[in-house]
Amino acid sequence: MTEQKQTYDPAAIEPKWQQFWLQHKVFKAKNPGDPGFDPAQPKYYALDMFPYPSAAGLHVGHPEGYTATDIVSRWKRAKGCNVLHPMGWDAFGLPAEQYAIQTNTHPAKTTAANVATFRSQLQRLGFSYDWDRELSTADPKYFRWTQWIWKQLHARGLAYESNAPVWWCEALGTVLANDEVINGKSERGDHPCERRPLRQWVLKITEYAERLLGDLDGLDWSESLKTMQREWIGKSEGAEIDFDVLGHAGTKVRVFTTRADTLFGASFLVLSPEHPLVASITAPAQRGAVVDYQKTAASKSELERTELAKEKSGVWTGAHAHNPLFAADDPKGRIPIWIADYVIVTYGTGAIMAVPAGDERDFEFATKFGLPIPGIFAPQTGDAERDGRIARGEVCCPDEAPYAAHCRTADGAIALAGKSLAQGKRAVLDWLVAHRRGEAKVTYKLRDWLFSRQRYWGEPFPVLHTQDGVELVADAQLPVELPYMEDFKPGGVPESPLIRAKDWVATKDSKGRPAQREINTMPGAAGSSWYFLRFCDPHNANAFCSKAASDYWLPVDLYVGGTEHAVGHLLYSRFWTKVLHDAGSVTVKEPFHKLYNQGMIQAFAYQDARGATVPKADTKEVGDDVVHATTGEKLKQIVTKMSKRYGNVVNPDDVVAEYGADTLRLYEMYMGPLADSKPWNPKDVPGVHRFLQRSWRLAVPEFPEHGTLHAHLRSDRPDDPELEKALHRTIHKVDGDIERMAFNTAISAMMIFVNEATKGMERLSRSQLLRFAQLLQPFAPHIAEELWERLGGQGLLTRAPWPPVDPKLLVDDEVEIAVQVLGKLRGRALVPNGAPNDVVLAAARVAVASYLEGKTVIKEIVVPGKLVNFVVK
RNA sequence: GCCGGAGUGGCGGAAUCGGCAGACGCACAGGUUUCAAAAACCUGCGCCGCAAGGCGUGCGGGUUCAAGUCCCGCCUCCGGCACCA
Numbered sequence A: 001m002t003e004q005k006q007t008y009d010p011a012a013i014e015p016k017w018q019q020f021w022l023q024h025k026v027f028k029a030k031n032p033g034d035p036g037f038d039p040a041q042p043k044y045y046a047l048d049m050f051p052y053p054s055a056a057g058l059h060v061g062h063p064e065g066y067t068a069t070d071i072v073s074r075w076k077r078a079k080g081c082n083v084l085h086p087m088g089w090d091a092f093g094l095p096a097e098q099y100a101i102q103t104n105t106h107p108a109k110t111t112a113a114n115v116a117t118f119r120s121q122l123q124r125l126g127f128s129y130d131w132d133r134e135l136s137t138a139d140p141k142y143f144r145w146t147q148w149i150w151k152q153l154h155a156r157g158l159a160y161e162s163n164a165p166v167w168w169c170e171a172l173g174t175v176l177a178n179d180e181v182i183n184g185k186s187e188r189g190d191h192p193c194e195r196r197p198l199r200q201w202v203l204k205i206t207e208y209a210e211r212l213l214g215d216l217d218g219l220d221w222s223e224s225l226k227t228m229q230r231e232w233i234g235k236s237e238g239a240e241i242d243f244d245v246l247g248h249a250g251t252k253v254r255v256f257t258t259r260a261d262t263l264f265g266a267s268f269l270v271l272s273p274e275h276p277l278v279a280s281i282t283a284p285a286q287r288g289a290v291v292d293y294q295k296t297a298a299s300k301s302e303l304e305r306t307e308l309a310k311e312k313s314g315v316w317t318g319a320h321a322h323n324p325l326f327a328a329d330d331p332k333g334r335i336p337i338w339i340a341d342y343v344i345v346t347y348g349t350g351a352i353m354a355v356p357a358g359d360e361r362d363f364e365f366a367t368k369f370g371l372p373i374p375g376i377f378a379p380q381t382g383d384a385e386r387d388g389r390i391a392r393g394e395v396c397c398p399d400e401a402p403y404a405a406h407c408r409t410a411d412g413a414i415a416l417a418g419k420s421l422a423q424g425k426r427a428v429l430d431w432l433v434a435h436r437r438g439e440a441k442v443t444y445k446l447r448d449w450l451f452s453r454q455r456y457w458g459e460p461f462p463v464l465h466t467q468d469g470v471e472l473v474a475d476a477q478l479p480v481e482l483p484y485m486e487d488f489k490p491g492g493v494p495e496s497p498l499i500r501a502k503d504w505v506a507t508k509d510s511k512g513r514p515a516q517r518e519i520n521t522m523p524g525a526a527g528s529s530w531y532f533l534r535f536c537d538p539h540n541a542n543a544f545c546s547k548a549a550s551d552y553w554l555p556v557d558l559y560v561g562g563t564e565h566a567v568g569h570l571l572y573s574r575f576w577t578k579v580l581h582d583a584g585s586v587t588v589k590e591p592f593h594k595l596y597n598q599g600m601i602q603a604f605a606y607q608d609a610r611g612a613t614v615p616k617a618d619t620k621e622v623g624d625d626v627v628h629a630t631t632g633e634k635l636k637q638i639v640t641k642m643s644k645r646y647g648n649v650v651n652p653d654d655v656v657a658e659y660g661a662d663t664l665r666l667y668e669m670y671m672g673p674l675a676d677s678k679p680w681n682p683k684d685v686p687g688v689h690r691f692l693q694r695s696w697r698l699a700v701p702e703f704p705e706h707g708t709l710h711a712h713l714r715s716d717r718p719d720d721p722e723l724e725k726a727l728h729r730t731i732h733k734v735d736g737d738i739e740r741m742a743f744n745t746a747i748s749a750m751m752i753f754v755n756e757a758t759k760g761m762e763r764l765s766r767s768q769l770l771r772f773a774q775l776l777q778p779f780a781p782h783i784a785e786e787l788w789e790r791l792g793g794q795g796l797l798t799r800a801p802w803p804p805v806d807p808k809l810l811v812d813d814e815v816e817i818a819v820q821v822l823g824k825l826r827g828r829a830l831v832p833n834g835a836p837n838d839v840v841l842a843a844a845r846v847a848v849a850s851y852l853e854g855k856t857v858i859k860e861i862v863v864p865g866k867l868v869n870f871v872v873k
Numbered sequence B: 001g002c003c004g005g006a007g008u009g010g011c012g013g014a015a016u017c018g019g020c021a022g023a024c025g026c027a028c029a030g031g032u033u034u035c036a037a038a039a040a041c042c043u044g045c046g047c048c049g050c051a052a053g054g055c056g057u058g059c060g061g062g063u064u065c066a067a068g069u070c071c072c073g074c075c076u077c078c079g080g081c082a083c084c085a
Helices: A010-023 A062-078 A094-103 A107-123 A140-155 A205-218 A223-233 A260-265 A284-299 A302-307 A360-369 A384-391 A421-434 A547-553 A568-582 A652-659 A661-670 A682-699 A721-739 A743-759 A766-776 A781-790 A837-847
Strands: A043-048 A082-084 A159-162 A165-169 A174-176 A193-197 A200-203 A236-245 A252-257 A268-271 A315-322 A334-339 A351-354 A438-443 A463-466 A469-472 A506-508 A514-517 A558-561 A595-597 A601-607 A619-622 A625-628 A636-641 A678-680 A814-821 A824-832 A857-863 A867-872
Touching: A010 A661, A010 A781, A043 A062, A043 A547, A062 A082, A062 A558, A062 A661, A062 A721, A094 A107, A140 A159, A140 A568, A205 A223, A205 A568, A223 A568, A236 A260, A236 A421, A252 A260, A252 A268, A252 A351, A260 A421, A268 A360, A284 A315, A284 A334, A351 A360, A421 A438, A652 A661, A652 A682, A661 A682, A661 A743, A661 A781, A682 A743, A682 A766, A682 A781, A721 A743, A721 A766, A743 A766, A766 A781, A814 A837, A824 A837, A837 A857, A837 A867
Parallel strands: A043 A082, A043 A558, A268 A334, A558 A595, A601 A678, A814 A867
Antiparallel strands: A159 A200, A165 A174, A165 A193, A236 A252, A236 A315, A236 A438, A268 A351, A315 A334, A463 A469, A463 A514, A506 A514, A601 A636, A619 A625, A814 A824, A857 A867
């Protein structure tokens, strides 16, 4: 008998519905013009950051964001929206190629295998993707358009070749963009990187810096993410100022500063060691020291330069400059020119005016090398001791402070005393402009986007090098496909392995003359910078995306992914969208309206007394403690990221095998707020599984002889009013919680309903259970669809509209209010909802009579429907 | 160093607008059922205390009838940036 129990069996129902949905294309999104397209429906575009199909397969971190967008997608469909919810593969790039190299298999082969794994893993989780729109960035039908878009960039003067120093990573055998290098090490693999000059394709993203900054304001992104982009763009308003080099007629050093007002305190100049003027201005006596310093600076990797940044270093060039504010014969205007590696050649003009009285770095440098520190401020804070030290230049004062009386030109054209910071800057800048010694200037930290790699597995450029220079491959000849290469490994030289594909490289230009193909390939971020556009119109053979399709679907209404793409991918995608907008190819200026960053799923790990992490396999549980399996030492539980090293990686396949996809989805959403990082606790998983079992038992009898449904659910009957009320509240709560992406509390509300319904199971009506299935559907679609079918719901649950809420059922006739005396809870009172204050107060007085005895009530506070507070004496 | 975010029971977390702190889940304890176990179900579960009661949202102050929530000053953890002139 027991073996025939009709218990909740996800292994039976999940594949059944997955196949049904897939075969019937239930989640196919219709474009304008498609048969059955309904223009009256609002559109909703819910997008996941598509994955790199790595060999490791899906990680539990992937389904976190994917489940969130799936819930929203299913809910939006139930609310009557035409929903675009696609999935694809970021298949080109370093991770795929590194894996291919490790396994000595061609990346085309490993990528195809990895994609197949990812697809089947995702399909086992019941996501409502429109699989007809699946795409891969490594598919020639896709990258044909990546190449085409690159040609648009080139046509608009936004792609150029450069020989400037770039980040070279020896271990990866390629160059990397700024955002791929962190503290001088590669973001992927943590390998050391260094700067080297190399011919590269570069995209002029800096031309869009101002718009990329300004358009952030209108986006529904977290402030912290916007701040990260703003800081990366790094806008800085200031001035450029020319200093004549003494003894070198006609030679000027141009510096950038945000504090032109401190020019009176500039007591030396500093050029970066790579500054082009260094060689020509260095005095013969200093040449040896300067060249030595330049060599040392060059041999230091960027990593060492930042790590060893604690102590300032530099040498004098032997040259002097003249501070333009002072008369030509005024000795105060004669200032030395130094070189130092704390000045960066790529920022501003690569040269600064040092004002030690107002800048900590300059102060440190001046102190170390005994350079003058002229005081330029006269603060009067009341701390006479400190004010005096600032005035004498003994203490650095980087903030706003009153100017000293001597901050004035001899002719009185500038007199800073009494002026504010803004007025001071203005006064000096106006003077500089009038005397043609400088101008207002805005600079950005953002640098142009290094857009080529010396690797095999990427999009080839549609570029030929001819005897006349660069020639672009005609649109009709796109895509330029990769040649098949047995040996695709980087050669250890800063050159693409494509150089070895001699038959491919050697070609003819449009005039039939010999030409060579470009051997650099595009970076991983190329294909991912526009995939959200292709999803709108994925099979278009005549355009990257029809204007009608992108006009309809864009912008993406909800984009969910990790913070790791805060500057790279999100900035690049915004840039390409703006360029395509300028070219008239898309209407929107911004691709992603709402962006949501999910937190990281972490795991427990165990540390011994020394703080060393003990792999999971070497631990065991003894009672409430976790101890070292061999030494028996008691271990401390910590929360950290999942890692092979700690042996704490959770594989979603295992969770699906044991509990089913619905449990995995539900657990990931129940763990906590989507935006938070939180640890995976295997002991918590059965909790949500039990909730699904209880939901199942509400409908299905334990033993088959009682039928596939409880008897009281086989026909319609009046709804129990108490459960009806509870259900409406639950619908209302779940609705609001999905809206604000608070999935954990939505699930908890459904749990409360099921607990209540379980207490009076036979009171539950078929209609109520059907509506509960509708609520559950976005979260646990398989069990919900199965219950819907068993209950005889009309059509497919995934096509059913969201159940309505009767606002009348959300209010109670009677409410229990808290009664406080002096702010402490002393009793409770039951009063009619909306009762007048005197009725509430009367009931409240009774509830806390013993606390009021012998006291004088001096104040009565009533919060309707919630609480009464008596203030007594 | 600078800029964000966070700190609530044994654990994950809830409290959406200043109004009953600890919803929901886990773990734990007791019980029902069972030959037994699992499962399921019921009850309890912040801390101290026999109780009355007191204490309690990182720490110290403040505002308020009322503070996890607001203000001031600290501490710790996480993320980002880091000599950007």
